[in-house]
Amino acid sequence: MTNHMRLECDAISENELFARNAVALFVLPLGPDVSELSDIKTAVSEAVTNCIVHAYRGQGGTIGLECTLEERTIHIKITDKGRGIPDVEQAIQPFYTTLPDEERSGMGFTIMQTFMSDFKVESALGVGTTVFMSKAIGAGKKENA
Amino acid sequence: MDAIMKITSRASGGALYLYLDGEIDECTVAELRRAADELIERHAAAKKFVFNLAGVRFMDSTGIGFLIGRYKKIARYGGKMCLENPNVSADKVLAVSGVYTLIPKI
Numbered sequence: 001m002t003n004h005m006r007l008e009c010d011a012i013s014e015n016e017l018f019a020r021n022a023v024a025l026f027v028l029p030l031g032p033d034v035s036e037l038s039d040i041k042t043a044v045s046e047a048v049t050n051c052i053v054h055a056y057r058g059q060g061g062t063i064g065l066e067c068t069l070e071e072r073t074i075h076i077k078i079t080d081k082g083r084g085i086p087d088v089e090q091a092i093q094p095f096y097t098t099l100p101d102e103e104r105s106g107m108g109f110t111i112m113q114t115f116m117s118d119f120k121v122e123s124a125l126g127v128g129t130t131v132f133m134s135k136a137i138g139a140g141k142k143e144n145a
Numbered sequence: 146m147d148a149i150m151k152i153t154s155r156a157s158g159g160a161l162y163l164y165l166d167g168e169i170d171e172c173t174v175a176e177l178r179r180a181a182d183e184l185i186e187r188h189a190a191a192k193k194f195v196f197n198l199a200g201v202r203f204m205d206s207t208g209i210g211f212l213i214g215r216y217k218k219i220a221r222y223g224g225k226m227c228l229e230n231p232n233v234s235a236d237k238v239l240a241v242s243g244v245y246t247l248i249p250k251i
Contacts, residue, residue, distance in 0.1 A: 035237075045170055049170065
């Protein structure tokens with residue numbers, strides 16, 4: 001099946017729950033199992049947290065969330081118009097954080113990479129950041145069959 | 146939809162058991178941190194602090210930062226910290242992040 005949705009929300013932490021549950025509901029027609037659903041919710045939550053905490057530094061802004069269902073895969077695009085990432089390669093390294101005094105684990109990008117099938121970050125300083133993630137639903141079942 | 150995070154505790158045999166209930170994310174972590182620290186400080190003499198995660202329905206890497214922060218605080222008091230009963234989702238986040246090498250799961 002093919003389906004598409006797009007929404008925008010304020011970059012405030014109250015919208016994390018909304019964003020991850022909106023994506024979880026959108027992917028339901030593909031019949032994800034509990035583990036796949038949990039992986040998607042966690043990855044979305046990480047990306048939205050990055051927008052709020054890092055891109056906008058808690059000063060507010062807008063987060064764009066776009067999802068496409070294509071055959072058995074969900075493609076997710078999460079966009080901010082915040083400060084941008086100076087060095088993406090460095091930022092995606094495990095345990096790397098620019099806010100070590102705020103109990104940040106530096107594992108957000110690592111979790112997105114690990115929990116999703118495909119992952120890519122595009123960023124420009126002063127312009128913003130877009131995270132692209134995809135997850136094939138039922139891929140594990142086929143491999144194990 | 147309201148992401149409320151609750152924490153309750155029980156002291157037993159020199160250990161403090163902390164029961165977390167709810168979803169840990171950027172929205173809930175500040176209040177959770179405040180409540181957990183208050184309990185830890187009130188029971189600073191405890192030898193062991195067991196964080197029971199059975200009620201944690203969702204956790205992203207914000208939860209990792211929270212747990213490591215409490216680990217450091219408890220270590221300063223000379224106590225040990227461990228985790229128990231994470232659900233499958235929280236367990237995956239904790240395992241991927243290597244938290245169990247620092248804070249054992251019992």
